[in-house]
Amino acid sequence: TMRLMAGAATGASVSCLTLALLLWLHCCHIVSSFGQKSDSALTVVENTEGGEEIDGAEEEEVMVDEGDLEVVQPTEEWQTLKPGQAVPAGSHVRLNLQTGQREVRLGEEQLKYWTQEHRETEEIQSSFSPDELKRAMKKIKEDLNPDSVASKYRPLEELKRDMAQLDLLVETDVQIMRRLLTQFNSSSSTTEQRLNILLELEYLVHQVDNAQTLCSMGGLQFMLQGLNSSDFRLQESSAFVLGSALASNPVVQVKAVESGALQTLLTTLATAQPLRVKKKVLFAVASLLRHFPYAQHHFLSHGGLQVLSELFRADGGGVLRTRIVTMLYDLISEKELISQAGLDPELDASREERVRQYSKVSLQGELLEKGWCSLVPQLLESTEHDYREKV
DSSP: OHHHHHHHHHHHHHHHHHHHHHHHHHHHHHHHHHHHTTTTTTEEEEOTTSSSEEHHHHHHHHHHHHHEEOOOOOSSOOOOOTTTEETTTTTTEEEEETOOOEEEOHHHHHHHHHHHHHHHHHHHHOOOHHHHHHHHHHHHHHOOOOHHHOOOOOOOHHHHHHHHHHHOOOOOHHHHHHHHHHHHOOOOOHHHHHHHHHHHHHHHHHHHHHHHHHHTTTTTHHHHHEEEEEEOOHHHHHHHHHHHHHHTOOHHHHHHHHHHHHHHHHHHHHSSSOHHHHHHHHHHHHHHHTTTTTHHHHHHTTHHHHHHHHHHOOSSSSSHHHHHHHHHHHHHHHHHHHOOOOOTTTTTTTTTHHHHHHHOOHHHHHHHHTTTTHHHGGGOOSSSSHHHHHH
């Protein structure tokens, strides 16, 4: 019994020593922990600028979190936002009720400045680089060099030789008109051939230079001879060519008046002719008189209004009546326009001379005297709206 009690006392003492040792080690660990700085401990940093104290660890943690976020750059169109994405301040964010997703685009202020910036960027991108400008200037200098331009094209004589080998003939407009006039004046040419020649000439004389060249070649006399032909088809085609050559061509107008074309045209209108011939002859008369006061004065002095009044009364269909009224209206209007004041004399030095020439043309007085005030209103009874509008 004594042995058992001694063993129990010995075991209890050992347990107490062990417990005391563990307690001492734990206290040492606690003391060492308080003696060292922890990585996550709070550090007070003095603000040298006089501000408040900040927490360095928390600031570093916040900066790391913002850097990890994906920032979406909005545009003017709606974009879908994914979880974890951030948007700049001022952006317009909405919840799409149909898809249940958030969407973002530029705000009103951002959109205004972004549009301006985008436009400026496009203008900058559309400009040329210095290298491109240098190459362009170099090319311009090369193009301005006559030798370089001539080297790119073959001479006309060489082209003619090549065309001759291919049985092709290259002619200028002058050569074509000279050939056509020779064929027209040939006694062996038939009426159909002459009609085809007049058709080709009418196409060529629409160019001002060609019409003047045709007159210098004597083509005007051929047209007047065609007006005196017994074949109404030649009369019609000749009047058509003559009218096309006279239109807005002062040089041809002067030569036509000097060659007596006005008297020939009025004589053709006064004689019995088919309607298609009178239409073309009236076209030639109008082309001769427009913007030419000298011809208008001769037209009135040679009884032109009397011829038109008889033609007006004889026309039952109204086609010639409308054309006559239109021509008279144009002649009255151009005289009124040229007589208006306010034109710069430096820009229009010939205005005084034209006003003097138009003053000799008493068209309105002649119309009143010849009874046109009772003729023109007759077109108001027509069922054609165009006729009434012209009146």
